[in-house]
Amino acid sequence: MDVIMNEKRPPPPPAPDPVETSDLDFIRWDEARMTTGVASIDEQHMELICHLNELHRAHLAGLQPDDIKKILKFLGRYAESHFRHEEGIMEERLCPQRKENRLAHAKFLFAYQELVSNFSIEEDPDQIAEEIKNMAARWLVGHICRVDAGLRDCPRIAPKENGNPQPPTSSL
Numbered sequence: 644m645d646v647i648m649n650e651k652r653p654p655p656p657p658a659p660d661p662v663e664t665s666d667l668d669f670i671r672w673d674e675a676r677m678t679t680g681v682a683s684i685d686e687q688h689m690e691l692i693c694h695l696n697e698l699h700r701a702h703l704a705g706l707q708p709d710d711i712k713k714i715l716k717f718l719g720r721y722a723e724s725h726f727r728h729e730e731g732i733m734e735e736r737l738c739p740q741r742k743e744n745r746l747a748h749a750k751f752l753f754a755y756q757e758l759v760s761n762f763s764i765e766e767d768p769d770q771i772a773e774e775i776k777n778m779a780a781r782w783l784v785g786h787i788c789r790v791d792a793g794l795r796d797c798p799r800i801a802p803k804e805n806g807n808p809q810p811p812t813s814s815l
């Protein structure tokens with residue numbers, strides 16, 4: 644019997660690295676509920692979780708307001724760039740959640756930036772840091788599980804050839 648050896652399949656994308664966790668973590672990556680099936684987005688969500696945990700640890704350690712502010716600004720910039728990336732992918736895949744996702748991102752950034760501005764002028768930075776941390780963590784977990792995870796059902800759309808639409812391919 645002939646064995647076909649030359650049928651090549653593309654290698655699977657690398658699995659995201661597991662998120663480092665410790666007892667001081669505020670939130671944790673939950674593979675079953677949070678994975679979107681898009682490696683770049685899952686990796687960025689894990690990064691966001693890491694940065695939120697960093698903020699939490701800095702807050703617990705009583706870091707100076709200026710240092711907390713640096714983390715807050717970085718977190719805001721990272722979230723903004725991640726949102727752009729994710730919105731592009733949802734648009735490409737014609738994901739039904741894409742409009743809801745864009746709106747949710749814009750609302751989050753507005754609320755986040757307002758809280759960060761208050762952090763600079765607030766008399767009690769400790770309390771506002773607590774508020775920002777809780778708001779961002781609650782929003783992120785709920786949003787990933789409820790909106791972003793919708794990407795699992797949106798396969799990648801193959802590019803058109805000769806003007807003929809191609810059927811969707813697997814998302815991986």
Ligand SMILES: [Fe+2]
Nearest residue numbers: 729744790791
């Ligand atoms: Fe999102």
